[in-house]
Amino acid sequence: MSLRDRWVQERKNERYYKLAKKEGYRSRASYKLLQIDERFNIFKEGDFVADLGAFPGGWLQVAKEKVGETGKVIGLDLRRIKPMEGVETIVGDITEDSTMLELLSLVGGKVDVVISDMAPNIAGHYSTDHARSVHLALYAVNVCDRILRKGGRLVMKVFMGDMFGTVLKEVEDRFSTVRVHTPAATRDTSSEVYVICKGFYANKDVELVEPKPETEEREFSVKGNFI
Numbered sequence: 330m331s332l333r334d335r336w337v338q339e340r341k342n343e344r345y346y347k348l349a350k351k352e353g354y355r356s357r358a359s360y361k362l363l364q365i366d367e368r369f370n371i372f373k374e375g376d377f378v379a380d381l382g383a384f385p386g387g388w389l390q391v392a393k394e395k396v397g398e399t400g401k402v403i404g405l406d407l408r409r410i411k412p413m414e415g416v417e418t419i420v421g422d423i424t425e426d427s428t429m430l431e432l433l434s435l436v437g438g439k440v441d442v443v444i445s446d447m448a449p450n451i452a453g454h455y456s457t458d459h460a461r462s463v464h465l466a467l468y469a470v471n472v473c474d475r476i477l478r479k480g481g482r483l484v485m486k487v488f489m490g491d492m493f494g495t496v497l498k499e500v501e502d503r504f505s506t507v508r509v510h511t512p513a514a515t516r517d518t519s520s521e522v523y524v525i526c527k528g529f530y531a532n533k534d535v536e537l538v539e540p541k542p543e544t545e546e547r548e549f550s551v552k553g554n555f556i
């Protein structure tokens with residue numbers, strides 16, 4: 330990256346960082362979701378939303394604003410989320426059965442929207458980070474199979490790479506429309522993209538590619554019923 334490009338990038342990051350401080354958002358990531366919603370109309374008043382990888386809560390704030398008093402928002406993360414009015418949270422690892430069960434029990438039925446900004450700890454090794462991100466994205470799809478209502482929507486982050494097609498196939502099997510988008514608030518240096526899916530075919534008989542442990546970067550086997 331040239332010095333000028335770096336300067337432009339830093340100004341952009343600083344802009345969203347300052348804006349988040351000024352407008353009371355917990356993270357600059359809020360602007361990514363606001364921009365996605367503006368373009369793709371994700372939220373409706375009264376929606377029930379599940380947010381995966383929700384710490385510190387920037388997306389939760391946006392979701393809560395959008396669904397209003399009549400809506401409901403649940404956030405889940407490895408890290409404890411500071412309490413937020415009108416939002417329930419779970420601390421746990423989505424790849425663990427106990428966390429998935431806690432989520433199922435708290436939701437107690439179906440949600441209208443699943444959003445996932447989950448990201449692995451960055452190792453700095455491109456294919457490892459990509460494989461870990463794909464692993465988390467497949468868990469987000471698994472959450473949809475369990476709690477998303479028919480016609481529901483999914484927004485999830487994935488780091489681009491050679492296994493992106495695996496994720497795309499899983500969502501294309503389940504949703505009537507799928508778009509891949511990078512909001513303006515994403516850093517230019519980031520490999521992240523957001524997959525925006527609408528029109529969930531609930532109970533469609535599709536088999537999810539099972540996410541393997543993070544260390545196994547490339548081998549995915551097919552199995553239908555992991556939790």
Ligand SMILES: C[S@@+](CC[C@H](N)C(=O)[O-])C[C@H]1O[C@@H](n2cnc3c(N)ncnc32)[C@H](O)[C@@H]1O
Binds near residue numbers: 356384406449
């Ligand atoms: C980019 S941050 C999310 C920022 C958030 N959307 C916001 O607006 O404040 C990604 C989050 O994913 C969480 N995460 C990563 N792996 C996870 C897992 N296995 N289960 C639950 N959360 C996970 C991380 O703890 C981290 O807080």
